[in-house]
Amino acid sequence: MFGRYLRRELGNRRRQTVIIAIGMALAVALVIVVNAVSAGVKDAQAQALASVYGVGTDITVTSTPQRPDGTTGQGGPQQFDFGAQDGSTSTDGETQEVNQSRLEVARGSGTLTAANLATVAKTDGVASATGVLSLTNSTFSGTLPTFTQGQDGTQGGFAGPGQSSDSGSTDSAPTGGADGAGGSSFGIESFTVLGVDPTADAVGPLSAVTLSDGVGLDKSDVGKDVAVLDSSYATTEDLAVGDTITLADTDFEIVGIVASTDSSSETAANVYIPLDVAQTLSGEEDALTSIYVSADSADDIDAVQTALEKKLENTTVSTQADLASTVSGSLSSAGSLVANLGTWLSILVLAAAFLIAILFTISGVTRRTREFGTLKAIGWSNRRIVGQVAGESLVQGLIGGAVGAVVGLAGVLIVNLVAPTLSASVGSTGGRMGGGTDAAAGAAPTAAASAAAGDGTGQAAGGFGGGGPGFGGGASTSSTTDIALHAPITLWIIAAAVGLALLGGLLAGAIGGWRASRLRPAEALRSVA
């Protein structure tokens, strides 16, 4: 009787059934789509992070940089000094061509030591740890006048304007130099270099890459002038395995090309070289810019973070969750859109659907007062009547849930077919900490600045970045990645969404049933059609 009565009710009161089911379906579909998309965005964030920090990295440790006026010395002016022997004198005898490259710790980054790494590795809960040295290679090339009338006659100094020059050459050599008095032209190009430990492969920036050509760095590369290039950098610079690349006036043999596992994104740096070589060339013996840590288990991460913060002074210890907030670009906009609008919209629609179901059920019970009173009068128990009302609502919720699941799956399918591309800018720890406000501006990994003397010093100031915080920090460590959004569908999401619809039906049924149970059987006699 229960089933037949239920079928007849739903079938004969189709409008109510359809309205309740549509409300539920809408809510369920929205919950499924929003959940899938937000899971997709989270995946994309993890992917963006993995391309920079490596797959197994749970925690990164970086030095908290000192103030620019502090004592670490990294905040000073960027300066190229050219001795008389540095260039080749051109045929006219008045200018010389210069080409000098230099490897420096990314501006604004503090450094850690090998001792710090040892401390980290010994900490309980740490599975493995590796240190990297993040550097910027800047190459200055161009033509300068010969400085025969310079301060001491043999050396021209150039310092970016906008800071007090300690070489003083621009003041005292009015006949030549970057102030434009003598007609010079030059360019500066920089790219990011990461010194990585060739013996570590469990954790670190190279754990998330795939080798697209040549070989990776391994134990035998310790102390050798070999480099592995990021594939998109190699493409831009037209470099291949077997070519050489010059870092700090040292030629490196390119032995391999790597790409991020997701081919559309860039890896953490443009060039990877053995850590010890990087330390020697940059003059930063024993120095590291960050330490990558993997924990024994996901449950340990917070404890390890706390322990590391206690043991290491002046450092920033970030977990993947902390780092996720450093992802910027349309990915993070999508993330907050889904998190805010999507979540609120689903809650709103869900609440509306629940309300519709409850109100319709109550009004249905009120309309059927005489019907339920009659059933009570002929002996139906309260339980049976409550069950009937609840059953009807539950089935309406179930229909809504089923339709909603289908619509939601279709919605997710459409999202995945369209696969909107999201760009993610990840400021790695060095850039994030050191870059100041400019670092977030998302400067391209390779910053090239050129200025022709005579254009005025203002432009040169822009190119060099002088003492400003933007150049070293932002340019050297931010990495932009394009990730196609893939919204994953899990059985769990579908089950939860349909469960919500059932809950809505049950709630409406419980409230409606409660109303029906309070009807007095005498009402059946009283309310005459």
Added chain:
Amino acid sequence: MYQLTDVSRVYKQKNRTVTALKDVTLTIPDGQMVAIQGPTGGGKSTLLQMLGALDRPTNGAIELDGTVLTKLGDAKLGSVRGSDIGIVFQGFNLIPTLTAQENVETALVPQKAPAAERAQRARAALESVGLGERAEHLPGELSGGQQQRVAIARALVKEPRVLLADEPTGNLDEETRDEIMELLEGLWRDRGLTLIIVTHDSAVARRAQRRLHIKQGHVREVA
């Protein structure tokens, strides 16, 4: 057999109380056919609700075949209604979404009869009121007289000892009224029921063995 002792029913509303029944003492033996008459608002329906175990008196005791209804809880009272008492309403009170057959079957639900037995008994009840052909029709597809026949079948399918009817012909034309009355009388005679009918209609009342008149809650016998 009904035994009512000093039964009163007072309806309390916010600022007034209505005494619908006042100290009614009454015995109705098994198998009797009783007509209840009286002016509107006199308390006829209230008395029928007491007899039908649909409501409790404010005071007094009601006994049906030795069971003191006034001492029973709601659930027990419900099962008395489900097994011993059949009720026919003025407005038919059929479930609009269920067929005639299904409407009749609802009366067997409290007895938890198996589906096959339920269907077969409902079918027999419909045939006994002359509606075997219309079993699969919805109430909306039946005339008033036919709907009341379905309601009577529903009241009788559980084979109750008592059949109560509150103005069963009030919504019907004269010809149909006579049909329904003949049907009820026939069933009463054949099955040895106690039949209690509330009616405004003296033509109906005259068919009864015994006539009661209720006015302002007081019951008196009509000679």
